[in-house]
Amino acid sequence: MSTDTQNTAVAQPDEHEEGENYLNHETSVWSWLSTKDHKRIGVLYCVTLALVFLAAGVLALVMRAELSGPGETMMANDTYNQVFSMHGIMMVFLFLVPSIPAILGNFVLPMQIGAKDVAFPRLNLASWYVYLAGATLTIMALLWGGVDTGWTFYTPYSKTTGGGVLWMTSAIFVAGFANIFTGLNFIVTIHKMRAPGMTWNRLPLFVWGMYATSIVQVLATPVIGITMVLLILEQVLQIGIFDPSLGGDPVLFQHFFWFYSHPAVYIMILPAFGIMSELIATFSRSRIFGYRAIALSSVAIAMLGFLVWGHHMFVSGQSVVSSIVFSLITYLIGIPSGIKVFNWVATLYKGSIWLQTPMIYALSFLFLFSIGGFTGIMVGVLSVDVHLHDTYYIVSHFHYVMMGGTVVALLGGMHYWWPKITGRMYNETLGKIAAFLVFVGFNLTFFPQLVLGAKGMPRRYATYADRFTDLHQLSTAGSGVLGVGLFLVLGYALWSLKYGEKAPANPWGAATLEWTNVAALPDPHNFKRTPLITRGPYDFHLADEVFGGGDGEADGDQGLRVPDAAPAAPLEPSRDA
Amino acid sequence: MATDTDIAPAPTETDHHDHPAHLQHHFVSSEQQFDSAKLGMWLFLITEILLFSAMFVAYAVYRQWHPETFVAASETLNVTMGTINTIVLLTSSLTVALSIHYIQKDEVKKCIYNLGATLVLAGGFMVIKYFEYTSKFEHGAYPGGMFDPHGGHYAQLADVPFASQFFSIYFVMTGIHGLHVIIGMAVIGWVAVRAWMGSFSSEYYTPVELTGLYWHLVDIVWIFLFPMLYLI
Amino acid sequence: MSDDGHHILPKATLLKVFGGLIFLTVLTVAVAYVPLGPLAVPVAIGIAATKATLVVLYFMALRYDNPVNALTFTIGIIMVMVFITFTMIDTAFRGDMGNVDRQTMGEIEREQEAAQQQQEQIPSEQLRVAPADYPDDRGADAGAASGDSDS
Numbered sequence A: 001m002s003t004d005t006q007n008t009a010v011a012q013p014d015e016h017e018e019g020e021n022y023l024n025h026e027t028s029v030w031s032w033l034s035t036k037d038h039k040r041i042g043v044l045y046c047v048t049l050a051l052v053f054l055a056a057g058v059l060a061l062v063m064r065a066e067l068s069g070p071g072e073t074m075m076a077n078d079t080y081n082q083v084f085s086m087h088g089i090m091m092v093f094l095f096l097v098p099s100i101p102a103i104l105g106n107f108v109l110p111m112q113i114g115a116k117d118v119a120f121p122r123l124n125l126a127s128w129y130v131y132l133a134g135a136t137l138t139i140m141a142l143l144w145g146g147v148d149t150g151w152t153f154y155t156p157y158s159k160t161t162g163g164g165v166l167w168m169t170s171a172i173f174v175a176g177f178a179n180i181f182t183g184l185n186f187i188v189t190i191h192k193m194r195a196p197g198m199t200w201n202r203l204p205l206f207v208w209g210m211y212a213t214s215i216v217q218v219l220a221t222p223v224i225g226i227t228m229v230l231l232i233l234e235q236v237l238q239i240g241i242f243d244p245s246l247g248g249d250p251v252l253f254q255h256f257f258w259f260y261s262h263p264a265v266y267i268m269i270l271p272a273f274g275i276m277s278e279l280i281a282t283f284s285r286s287r288i289f290g291y292r293a294i295a296l297s298s299v300a301i302a303m304l305g306f307l308v309w310g311h312h313m314f315v316s317g318q319s320v321v322s323s324i325v326f327s328l329i330t331y332l333i334g335i336p337s338g339i340k341v342f343n344w345v346a347t348l349y350k351g352s353i354w355l356q357t358p359m360i361y362a363l364s365f366l367f368l369f370s371i372g373g374f375t376g377i378m379v380g381v382l383s384v385d386v387h388l389h390d391t392y393y394i395v396s397h398f399h400y401v402m403m404g405g406t407v408v409a410l411l412g413g414m415h416y417w418w419p420k421i422t423g424r425m426y427n428e429t430l431g432k433i434a435a436f437l438v439f440v441g442f443n444l445t446f447f448p449q450l451v452l453g454a455k456g457m458p459r460r461y462a463t464y465a466d467r468f469t470d471l472h473q474l475s476t477a478g479s480g481v482l483g484v485g486l487f488l489v490l491g492y493a494l495w496s497l498k499y500g501e502k503a504p505a506n507p508w509g510a511a512t513l514e515w516t517n518v519a520a521l522p523d524p525h526n527f528k529r530t531p532l533i534t535r536g537p538y539d540f541h542l543a544d545e546v547f548g549g550g551d552g553e554a555d556g557d558q559g560l561r562v563p564d565a566a567p568a569a570p571l572e573p574s575r576d577a
Numbered sequence B: 001m002a003t004d005t006d007i008a009p010a011p012t013e014t015d016h017h018d019h020p021a022h023l024q025h026h027f028v029s030s031e032q033q034f035d036s037a038k039l040g041m042w043l044f045l046i047t048e049i050l051l052f053s054a055m056f057v058a059y060a061v062y063r064q065w066h067p068e069t070f071v072a073a074s075e076t077l078n079v080t081m082g083t084i085n086t087i088v089l090l091t092s093s094l095t096v097a098l099s100i101h102y103i104q105k106d107e108v109k110k111c112i113y114n115l116g117a118t119l120v121l122a123g124g125f126m127v128i129k130y131f132e133y134t135s136k137f138e139h140g141a142y143p144g145g146m147f148d149p150h151g152g153h154y155a156q157l158a159d160v161p162f163a164s165q166f167f168s169i170y171f172v173m174t175g176i177h178g179l180h181v182i183i184g185m186a187v188i189g190w191v192a193v194r195a196w197m198g199s200f201s202s203e204y205y206t207p208v209e210l211t212g213l214y215w216h217l218v219d220i221v222w223i224f225l226f227p228m229l230y231l232i
Numbered sequence C: 001m002s003d004d005g006h007h008i009l010p011k012a013t014l015l016k017v018f019g020g021l022i023f024l025t026v027l028t029v030a031v032a033y034v035p036l037g038p039l040a041v042p043v044a045i046g047i048a049a050t051k052a053t054l055v056v057l058y059f060m061a062l063r064y065d066n067p068v069n070a071l072t073f074t075i076g077i078i079m080v081m082v083f084i085t086f087t088m089i090d091t092a093f094r095g096d097m098g099n100v101d102r103q104t105m106g107e108i109e110r111e112q113e114a115a116q117q118q119q120e121q122i123p124s125e126q127l128r129v130a131p132a133d134y135p136d137d138r139g140a141d142a143g144a145a146s147g148d149s150d151s
Ligand SMILES: [Cu+2]
Pocket: A261, A262, A265, A308, A309, A311, A312
């Protein structure tokens, strides 16, 4: 290991002045804009992505409002096309893909492995600026007449429609570099920056999730980059690779697009799996069941994910041979995903479950992601997909995975790490109410869409036949509930920044390093002493003995938030596979 | 590229007085910093490989569909110039490898000479590429939509279906490769200047090594482009 | 410190590798003028792959490098192979979706080409597949009957 020369402790722990932390040691605007601190970059990303999520989410509510009646209710067809396109593009490329790695990965990952920072701090900051450049180009696309191609940019339509496409494809090209920088940084960080004793088998599962994600980011993102460049060249120079009127092949574009965009689904969901493992273990106070299986299944999903992209193209005219191959491999992905769900449920079994807000999100995730996964297997079946392709069934399926999976996990993770990020507690009661609203609102919005799709309602239309009215209105009502839930989260999050109760160093009694060895608000360099890791990330019974609350002990007098001391937690080592 | 910028010696504002100047504060040792930079560079290189892979796929697919077209169209490319360019680029790979060899032995001057030679060879590659491009443009062999071959041995291509696809792929692949050569020249120039200013020694030469890796990758891409476009 | 991950390649090795690369370049150009038929492509790509391997192992010193870097590079190459192979599984058998004939579309096309080369002249009605091929008569109706090749 390259880290084995690290001193276990600097001889005299630095006497930082009391209360110095990563937020208050520098406060000027420039100190934020030029920061190389991974925690601050995480916060910068958090604010930026929250704005993007807000914008794209409002677009979703506008769409549902338009669909509240079968005819044209509030906007013309063309406007609707632009609204759903921008919703999809912003949500996928500018929000979901960067979301968990850029916010929580940046903030938490170095602390979880006992590092002072990521391997390339400047590259990390560059990632945020590049992302901003991508966001700026997106705004240019809007000013240039918008995009109405859907988020998939299928040729030849994307070649013929408006100048906004040029800006938007450039935006995706540029924003892709932000993701590559983050992924590259994390892989190197995980390989080279681990604290002494932090073996691969002691990595928290969030780190494993981020590792698998980063592999996909590094391998897949360049392909969407070059695809966007080729699409731009197709428009500008008429190169005739994708345009059938020039002898090109539009299906080839779909291959290029989905070679990235299917693995991109795993860029979105693998970090969510990582958060899930942390939440489930911490809030059931039990050692995670099948640590190795969860860790390696992430990597297996990351690799298998590259072999299935053609399941998006069953009706595109690709050859039947490849459809069959892609369909069969798609079933295989169910195995590692199933392993994870099984392991989480097994971890819950006989654990002492503590129903705090993050745990409610985790349990929501289990339910919603299972529906997303099962419907995914169904549309992976060749003959079924021919009927369900381009219906609301698909729309509902991927919202169950991306919103019910990724966004719910992100919300759970944000609540879980909120005390560490801000040093404040959010309001638990409101948190539970919001989590409940999100869960109910989400199902109310998207379950009717499964039925709609099965009945034949096609996606991407502003109007629909009268017989679909009831279900569409139910879905619109659900989107309202979901919206209220999310705005409630935003509201109490902002409120807690100023008025929230001060958080202790380890409010959840978790056993990973960012809780046990870091002060309530982290030090600018994370750790006052480099930790020496002697146990696994979920050995709750050992955490208190060895670390005794860590450096945050000084402000740890609100011990009442911590559940029963770890040794009392049910512990059956024989259960660990 | 951006991985390079992380290697520049940061002023050590920390009180870790025993650290060498190039060591950033969040690393424990030069060894760890070097290993990290190198792994980062290899990861960057595979992103480059995958960036080019889509163009290789396009080539493979169109060649599979229209093999005769590709044979006919590739005959219009100038094999002599292509061969010379291949040798030029291979030689530049040798010089950049030698520059690393010399800096590892603390022979800074020889390292700079080799970096300079690499720069000259890269420039030569671009000049030959320029003559190749202009001779195509003269005969209307533009990419895609503007494809209108006439004169010389290009005229026959007017009747070959999908010949414009070959030239689209040719210009896109060699164009993006050329862009990488230009970026490489800028980076090599910057590294040479820093070597001249005395920033590197056998103790610290990470930027030289990483630039070398990048340059070899540019060479490898050309190693494949040459037979694909010129020979078969 | 300089032996550990900082392997200095001897100048002789570098020059030998360079010699090998030049030799292979000359070889691939020479071979291009030999009519190899279907072997031309695999031979050219094989020589290029050998050259690339030499560059990676010696000039880039991957042979003496940390195994993690070699693994990284290998995974990248595997992904390129996956990309090319799986796309070509489609493009090699394209059009079979609407084809109810016992033969694949590729086989039909090859037969048609062979027939075309034999008799040069096929009555133009037999070559009509798309609606645009029927400028004079009922156009789309006639085209729809036979035009299900969707590539
Ligand atoms: Cu998919």
